[in-house]
Amino acid sequence: MNIVMALFLGIGLSAASGFRVFLPPLALSIAALNGVVQLSSDWEWVGTYPTAIVLGIAAIVEVLAYFIPFVNNMLDSAEIFLAPIAGMFLTASTLSMAGDFDPAFVWTLSIITGGATAEVVEVGTSITRLATTTATAGVANPIVSVVEVISSIVLSILAITLPLLTILLVTIILIDGSRRILRFISRRKQRRKMKKNDN
Numbered sequence: 368m369n370i371v372m373a374l375f376l377g378i379g380l381s382a383a384s385g386f387r388v389f390l391p392p393l394a395l396s397i398a399a400l401n402g403v404v405q406l407s408s409d410w411e412w413v414g415t416y417p418t419a420i421v422l423g424i425a426a427i428v429e430v431l432a433y434f435i436p437f438v439n440n441m442l443d444s445a446e447i448f449l450a451p452i453a454g455m456f457l458t459a460s461t462l463s464m465a466g467d468f469d470p471a472f473v474w475t476l477s478i479i480t481g482g483a484t485a486e487v488v489e490v491g492t493s494i495t496r497l498a499t500t501t502a503t504a505g506v507a508n509p510i511v512s513v514v515e516v517i518s519s520i521v522l523s524i525l526a527i528t529l530p531l532l533t534i535l536l537v538t539i540i541l542i543d544g545s546r547r548i549l550r551f552i553s554r555r556k557q558r559r560k561m562k563k564n565d566n
Contacts, residue, residue: 368405372530373465374480376404377458379526379533381481382540384453385488386519387433388446389426391457394523396422403527407463433512436505443493447486454485484541491544494551 368376383391392413398404399414406414433439455474458481462473492515499507525533 368464370462370465370468373461373463374458374476375530375534376464376526377454377461377477377481378484378537379522379530380457380461381454381484382488382533382537383519383522383526384457385450385485385544386492386515386522387426387429388449388453389422389429390516390519391523391526392453393419393422393426394520394527395457395460398527404461405464406460407467410460410463413460430512430516433515434509436508437500439496439505439508439512440500443489443496446489447493450485450489451482454481454483457481484537487541487544487548491540491547494547 380391380395383394395404396413396415396419399406399411400416400419404414412418429442432442455477458477459473462468462477492511496508496511499505499511522533522536525536
């Protein structure tokens, strides 16, 4: 696998981890176990049964926890930090499939691409959940959770099988996520101005 496709694979999995942290690593682990992807010797542990089992349990717990009202909002707060870490490690692992590069290069590129991608997606989904929680008292949150789980699974599968197509989808997702984040920041600034004017 060349470095461009390896990077696209990593970015795709990183975007998926912005929806659910543990599903993309699980997908990569299963793919490695079945010989769909060939990880480097440094990352062979990802494609082992113990790793797949641990990730599987973590993924199930994460998916189910997001269906519990208000717990999902707390998880969002935690995954704002966990998602970029997952994206960074996922991208580093896929870049290793393209060759033996300088670690500084690999990790820098992984932080800039994988970490940032996962963070934008995660923050965007957190804003959506916060909005639905406010508007529906959390009633609509399970619907959001289902969409996020499906998005994470589909993106993970596409990233592994069709990385070039995935990067196009990720671009659209990042544009949408960035707009939501900027809109959220703008609204908060407006509210602060209104409060100052009221005082």
